[in-house]
Amino acid sequence: MPELLTVTDVSAGACCTPLVREPLSAEEAEQLAVTMKALADPARLRLLSIVAASENTEACVCDLIEPVGLSQPTVSHHLKILTAAGFLTRSKRGTWAYYALVPGALDRVSKLLVAS
Amino acid sequence: MPELLTVTDVSAGACCTPLVREPLSAEEAEQLAVTMKALADPARLRLLSIVAASENTEACVCDLIEPVGLSQPTVSHHLKILTAAGFLTRSKRGTWAYYALVPGALDRVSKLLVAS
DNA sequence: TCCGAATATCGATGAACGTCGATGCCATTG
DNA sequence: CAATGGCATCGACGTTCATCGATATTCGGA
Numbered sequence: 329m330p331e332l333l334t335v336t337d338v339s340a341g342a343c344c345t346p347l348v349r350e351p352l353s354a355e356e357a358e359q360l361a362v363t364m365k366a367l368a369d370p371a372r373l374r375l376l377s378i379v380a381a382s383e384n385t386e387a388c389v390c391d392l393i394e395p396v397g398l399s400q401p402t403v404s405h406h407l408k409i410l411t412a413a414g415f416l417t418r419s420k421r422g423t424w425a426y427y428a429l430v431p432g433a434l435d436r437v438s439k440l441l442v443a444s
Numbered sequence: 445m446p447e448l449l450t451v452t453d454v455s456a457g458a459c460c461t462p463l464v465r466e467p468l469s470a471e472e473a474e475q476l477a478v479t480m481k482a483l484a485d486p487a488r489l490r491l492l493s494i495v496a497a498s499e500n501t502e503a504c505v506c507d508l509i510e511p512v513g514l515s516q517p518t519v520s521h522h523l524k525i526l527t528a529a530g531f532l533t534r535s536k537r538g539t540w541a542y543y544a545l546v547p548g549a550l551d552r553v554s555k556l557l558v559a560s
Numbered sequence: 561t562c563c564g565a566a567t568a569t570c571g572a573t574g575a576a577c578g579t580c581g582a583t584g585c586c587a588t589t590g
Numbered sequence: 591c592a593a594t595g596g597c598a599t600c601g602a603c604g605t606t607c608a609t610c611g612a613t614a615t616t617c618g619g620a
Contacts, residue, residue: 348550361489365484373473376464390565399611402608420616441550517598519597539586539595539596540596
């Protein structure tokens with residue numbers, strides 16, 4: 329079965345490969361694709377935007393289910409993928425799980441797409 | 445059968461929706477996901493980078509097949525998706541089809557991911 | 561210590577996707 | 591006008607993925 333890449337695996341790989349500067353190697357393209365794949369789903373994009381717009385760019389799972397209109401297991405699944413890709417961190421307080429934006433994570437991806 | 449969105453459909457939709465400013469609507473997320481999906485494949489990322497690194501940020505299909513190591517129909521398929529997403533344009537000269545980078549297309553996507 | 565609530569994991573299912581070989585289309589060349 | 595070469599489309603196949611219900615887990619409260 330395919331394993332989810334860890335945070336360090338993905339973010340470390342995706343942080344240093346420019347897209348339009350020179351041809352990407354197969355390995356570089358593979359790593360960057362994993363990062364982009366995490367952003368290539370409408371549910372995950374909405375989850376990211378909701379978390380980003382929340383207090384302290386942080387939100388509880390219970391506050392995310394209703395806005396996206398998906399089941400709780402599905403939301404949990406998407407949050408796991410976003411966390412593995414390095415865009416979110418998880419901190420459990422009591423019975424609640426809070427997911428927070430990783431500062432600079434989206435900015436790093438953003439910079440990979442431009443020439444400068 | 446699912447139709448490919450046209451250039452105007454996608455680029456017009458993806459040019460005005462910030463990600464971390466406020467929660468995305470279902471429609472905005474869907475459109476942005478289509479754009480990100482085009483970038484979420486290693487073969488397409490390599491194709492983009494090769495075209496970007498070519499003379500005049502433009503390349504013939506025949507020059508793209510060997511570097512990515514895929515069949516000609518598959519390369520043609522990926523180029524169509526990148527074109528539909530607004531990242532490439534196609535111009536046929538003689539028997540050859542040249543794909544060129546759309547100026548500013550990647551920059552627009554890049555800006556969607558950051559707060560400023 | 562037992563119960564309920566919040567969340568993660570599991571297993572299954574249907575849809576979407578990447579890939580290729582075969583084929584069709586079109587322009588150039590002989 | 592026939593032949594060739596570059597490229598797009600088609601049909602099929604195997605894989606990946608999003609989604610859900612059911613279940614496991616973990617924590618707080620009574």
